[in-house]
């Protein structure tokens with residue numbers, strides 16, 4: 001096994017406020033170094049005390065942080081909905097209807113086409129600082145198409161999510177209950193071997209998505225099959241998503257655009273992370289969620305891109321940080337925590353999103369001396385993955 005010392009780190013974000021040298025909520029260490037072996041981080045401390053290693057990377061005073069965790073994406077798809085984006089910028093509201101357009105294009109694509117589109121999207125998000133990524137199905141909506149989406153996604157990540165309950169596909173609209181039967185039966189059985197998570201679009205404000213009862217049935221079936229629940233909720237208006245997520249012990253409820261005081265209190269008393277997706281508000285011309293109210297109540301929040309062809313076709317975590325700071329009431333420190341350790345919690349992982357002994361060496365360096373440059377240099381590609389081997 002070979003070891004690498006990364007040194008010359010002007011600012012190191014550890015997200016470990018308990019480290020003896022760390023300060024603030026980001027667990028910041030100035031003039032830091034770390035030792036990394038092939039699999040994990042082996043030592044973190046001041047540059048002057050770094051042990052010897054086989055190889056040396058000197059980042060010359062730049063800022064190093066854990067790679068972002070993008071805990072909510074829909075990256076397996078074919079087709080293009082840029083015209084829909086243009087219509088929304090002109091005032092057409094989003095209701096989930098465009099999902100069927102992507103379903104048709106995705107069903108028509110071959111495995112190789114989907115794999116190569118996904119590989120390109122993964123390259124794109126890595127260049128923007130993302131390490132671990134969660135990927136959902138949900139544009140197949142037939143047994144075979146959902147299964148192949150997850151099979152292809154699983155070639156790229158361990159965080160795969162079965163989203164047969166995204167919308168009711170066009171051919172099933174005459175009998176919505178029969179579609180729920182399919183999702184909870186044959187489709188779940190075919191998909192569970194390729195998925196870690198189950199998700200549902202629980203949204204009474206969309207004619208295409210699922211009611212509270214249907215969503216509960218879908219999530220409970222997934223749980224019974226060994227999958228862990230997460231929920232798309234409270235995106236288009238107030239609704240039952242948060243309540244259902246907390247009731248079922250979901251790791252995360254995502255969107256949280258429209259929350260009541262009762263929703264915030266429920267989240268505060270639970271272990272469910274509120275995942276905010278401000279790129280969606282940007283791309284759908286919607287109001288931004290009030291992240292400050294969640295933080296004040298003690299709720300753990302995550303930030304993710306929701307990268308998908310309909311509501312946010314961006315894989316840029318730095319953009320989500322900038323939007324969270326500019327529009328959602330977070331400090332830069334809170335936004336970076338949400339994009340790293342908060343998002344890691346939303347996929348129930350402790351080995352990512354932090355820099356500590358035993359963590360995975362998913363690290364990025366900024367072309368900047370300070371993390372403050374992340375939202376400050378909005379739109380500028382300042383993130384670079386650190387290649388250990």
Ligand SMILES: N=CN[C@@H](CCC(=O)O)C(=O)O
Pocket residue numbers: 074096098099102201232235280306308309310311
């Ligand atoms: N809201 C549901 N699903 C996606 C949008 C998918 C689409 O419009 O294609 C989301 O998270 O925003």
Ligand SMILES: [Zn+2]
Pocket residue numbers: 072073074232306308
């Ligand atoms: Zn989504």
